[in-house]
Amino acid sequence: MAETTERVLRLLGLFETRSVWTGPELTEVLGVTTRTLRRDVERLRDLGYPVAATPGVGGGYRLGSGGRMPPLLLEEDEVVAVAVALRVGAQGISAIGEPAVRALTKLDQVMPPRLRGEVAAIADATALLPGATDDVDTGVLVVLAHAIRDRVRARFGYTGRTGEASERDVEPYRLVATGRRWYLLAWDGRREDWRTFRLDRMAGVRASTFRFTPRPAPDAVEHVRRAVTRAGYAHRVRVRLTAEVDAVRRRVPAAYGVATEVRPGITDVESHADDLADLARHLTLAAFDLGATLEVLDPPELADAIDDFTARLAATHGTEMAQAEGG
Template structure:
């Protein structure tokens, strides 16, 4: 009886999720025969849910419009997705931090213990970059493995994919063996997931793109948590130029030498840009946009001197932008103190 009731609830959630299913689709999703499906449909009808039959070659079922539903029911994957969304909501929707926190607490209170553990494993710091663009997706299994290691304070062993997404192989000329780290924090920054971890082999802290992590089997080896290299983990990720970022596939990409520290540029750079440390007061900066004028405009927001390395199209765009600005003001350019905060 318990299995039948659970299956009826799952059937109801499927009917709510889509405006019509064929009988064979529903039977396959529920892993039952078409005959058992018909019995479950009759169970819902007996409970007062108007499940209408649809005509067609295969036939099908749908809920009648205006159906009054029971309290929301979520399967395990939906519950985890909802909890992660609520954790990241403060980073994307202004003014909803408290409401999202209360909603997350409510959802967790009614979760089974094993799901609460998974949600706790995905506790993260969510921070926003106003230049955020699309980022590569992260496999749920990878996020779960990394989150579990962070929560349990267990060493994490993984292959770190190349910038092109290739998994290292011993036959590769530049083969790098799997990394083993002490995972401390998951951070969501500019639409990308990062792991802040201490690497014992190199005796130093590192930031790893989670979409480039390919976990090995869990080690189960505990570690003692260390003091972070910065007082605030979010600030540490935002101001680190060496966080494994790769260039986004923009149609226009330009590179400059800019007279700003790498940590300042990294904090304000668009997602998908790459910042390389050169000196304490300068860095190499590669960024992209849909047009060369867009690249030139983004560079202008840093309000700092820069030298264009390539390509010539960026030089031309900057020249055109300078002419346009000059015409708009009717005056020659003037130098003012930079508005970008320095350290």
């Protein structure tokens, strides 16, 4: 089997070096019989490579359009999964962004038109927050992406944060990835409001045949970012940092706060938490790393939590210094 695969790959490589090869030329170069050559040509055709054969004088074998890549031995859902992963790499990880774009371009050249449509639907329907990863059933992605593209309602069972199960019938607008989660931004007609749904909490996702007229939608990334940071927390806090907004967003994960530029060099961060002490630690260390001053805008209790944290740090540092001097 390995020898056959190597031979077929070599045959494909020969087609890339010259437009037309006669049968005798190929059998001589490959060291095979005419019968084996015909079998290898059929294997390439079975893999989707358009190998044309022209009989008579001046005829021979040639590789048609769309056959300039080694065999792509992937199932259809695997192709979609690879495309999603490459898109995440292209947008979310700067070190591999350019290679991911090149890989997507090459993959697009050999994908059947139908699969190309699947990937395009996901690309058009998806937004990405920094730090996103691919942690979702690609089948759910495809169904929702198609519903967004075709402007048809989506239906699914949904389990809320408290464990309450319900059936949803929504107008889907955008897929957003952040952290290790994927979210759907949709208009919920029953609640007459925009809602954010985690894909991993959905069940029985399906697209209906009922079309809807698009309505003005909020910015999907900002809407989901705020929904993620405030959902179910006891405290809402706002702080101001003397740092550029891009630097703050790199240092403060989306799960810990939404950064908004006040003016160049001044950034406000809004966050939500159950434990103010934990949030005080994260924000204080972020300010230290950024070389920024930290001002608490709301609530006063956060300022107290920050004072407690810095006091503990000072006490710990003082103890370590005393031990070092005593030693």
